[in-house]
Amino acid sequence: MRDCPKGYISKQEFSAIYKNYFPFGDSTKYASMIFQLIDIDQNNEIDFEEFIQALNVSAKGTVEERLEVSFKLFDLDEDDRISPAEMLAVVDSIYRMVGPTQVLSEDEDTPNKRVEKVFRLMDKDHDGFLSKQEFLDGARNDPMIMNSLNLYAGMV
Template structure:
């Protein structure tokens, strides 16, 4: 679906309906908007970051946008086509909690090895803090990325091995919903 075409074929619509939480009409509307914003039919990292800046004008969204881009880019070819875009939007905006948790885990698991290290978590939390800038007042025990990650690991790292498995992440996120709340930024879009 990376090739430019004016509308989705019936086969593409059926496939996307089967793998997303969108109906045919919504898929067609999203496709028109995507093609209007991305005439080549794909988003590169730079364009994706530019779009993020529109949503977060008061902070620096670039570091987080780069990590989110990497999760959206399911086939890792350096571009987000419509199928990748709508599948990610479907999960983050309308997915079940377990799907959102899996997506969030992929965001924090930067190297994709199936675990989140302290440094990976710190990288993403720093990016989130840059994104929000001075717009969010944080409690003293979370006013730096390091304090926040220390708190997360104290809560989630049950076996104290300095990395989080998906199971630890999932259980910990149920105790601290703010871990996944970042995904709610897509709720107004879908």
């Protein structure tokens, strides 16, 4: 009630909250992507019910449910597959958001390298896209993805 007395939050307010949590980087793009994901009715507001649904999956959902949400995050054009360009847009927004606070291995120290590595490991049919199943299977073996899924575990 204190943070959201109107019962909903706008994209700008949501972005401002992300900025508080990631002060050393630029969270604007990532916050916008997460906002679109949570705003189920696409009315440019996240209401209490949408927020609680998202928080519930993030905090108490099964690994499968959380991976499904991750897939939706990366599948920007909602065609049930992830292109390298889609993944790069999301990964780049994450790298910009965390800024210099994370030290990454040489094979993942840029968004392009991260995307190339993910596709090398996950694109089993070598068609240049990740199907939902390829992503779900590959993500289970990716420490960075699995760690991000546990960010809110146990919070609710």
